[in-house]
Amino acid sequence: MPLSRRATDPNEMHTLDLDKWKSVMKARAAPEKTRRSAEDEGGHLKEQGVVSKDGSSLEATRDLVAMWQQAGKTVPQEMTDEEVQTLSELTTKSSRRKYLKYLAIREGHKRARKEKQLQKKTAREASMEQSGGQDGDAEEERGPELKNHLIMHFWDRSMDKLFGWRTAQAMVFGQPLVFDMSYDSNMAKRELENTVSQLMEVEGWNRRATDPYHLHFCNLQEDGAYKRELVKRYGAEAWDRLLVTSTDQQHVERFPRERLVYLTADSPNVLRTYDHSKVYIIGALVDRSIQSGLSLANAKRLNLATARLPLDEFLHWEVGAKNLTLDQMIRIMLTFKETGKWEEALMFVPKRKYDGFHHGSYFGLYFWSNMENKMYK
Structure with missing residues (x-):
């Protein structure tokens, strides 16, 4: 039968395995190619005359940062125009890496502080919800605390003046x-x-x-x-x-x-x-x-x-x-x-x-x- 001949044909089997192997190797080579292009992009930008003082320079620099980010390098998630401008003015690849690493570390510290503040806020809201379900005696106990808060607020304003x-x-x-x-x-x-x-x-x-x-x-x-x-x-x-x-x-x-x-x-x-x-x-x-x-x-x-x-x-x-x-x-x-x-x-x-x-x-x-x-x- 034709079906059995196709299944037992060794040449056809080798052809199918070779196609699968090519597709697998291409998929593995794509990230490596992305990393290699990100490494060389900094030098190519200057050779091609892209790095200048206009808006296209900032866009090219942002593209470079995005490529480095895809390559798994330590770069910040967000950058201001001033930071991008500073990065575009750096002349060597090592200086760009160090500056991006500094921005990424600083961004990480800010993110950690925000997460810590959010945790404190969540814990405080949960504590207020629990205290809200207490009886009248608990509300009376919270009275002096509110009074002290007002006194401290008045004290702070007076000292500031x-x-x-x-x-x-x-x-x-x-x-x-x-x-x-x-x-x-x-x-x-x-x-x-x-x-x-x-x-x-x-x-x-x-x-x-x-x-x-x-x-x-x-x-x-x-x-x-x-x-x-x-x-x-x-x-x-x-x-x-x-x-x-x-x-x-x-x-x-x-x-x-x-x-x-x-x-x-x-x-x-x-x-x-x-x-x-x-x-x-x-x-x-x-x-x-x-x-x-x-x-x-x-x-x-x-x-x-x-x-x-x-x-x-x-x-x-x-x-x-x-x-x-x-x-x-x-x-x-x-x-x-x-x-x-x-x-x-x-x-x-x-x-x-x-x-x-x-x-x-x-x-x-x-x-x-x-x-x-x-x-x-």
Whole structure:
């Protein structure tokens, strides 16, 4: 019969097996081809002249990210136009990979925080539903809790007004403290974002202080990276209401040169006593590569007096450079301004960097304070 001959024909059987094998191999080769094309796409974009400053460049970059995502690489799920523009300006494949990995990790942290908040909200709603089914006695017990909540809310608003009033007074009568915003070209994008985060902490700590400074952000260019990031973080309305003096002028144009003292870790001069008549300057800089002498060179170029905190004189320094974050600096300066005691001010230096105070440092501070008082008397 024809059917039996076809079933027993060895040539026909080999033909059918070969076709199946081809289809299987093509299916296996498709993901590998996608990965290979994603690897080479970055180099081809530039060779073909696709990478430019127009909209087609952004679309090509988004296509590249989509291809890498299909290839199983670590890339973010969503990207803003600014992030895509930054990616398109990177010239090497390794730099693009690192930037995409950074964005993906940051996106993962945000997603985890949102999931945690959602879990808390769900648990809170479930707890409210359970408490809603209780009897009248439970409702009476919830009365004082609601009252306490209202009192705390009123307290928070009152303290917020008090802090605002103190900061407003400091802008008229307070001692100036300058942050030099001329270092945007010396930092990478992530370093600048970290700097702005620390400046926001500075504003918060100063606002809650008993005797706040009048903060000045000098050399803050209107179209500069600092200003864009600050407005982005605060929001345009909140930035306009912020009790901080921001200007594109240099500090030497706003204050007498003899009153200015630039605080830098590279200065040979030690700040031993606090001078309320001086205007202290802090460089708004986060430098992960430790560009030694950058702020000192800036101060010398303007012929300004410099000083450093007495870290070596008071602390057994263990690890790391003697550069402190901006929020640590504002807490140290606020405490030193209020108490005049370095042993209290330097408590805000991270404990991981030092191993206790030097023996006799308290006596040294007492000696300096007495000598200073005698000189003024």
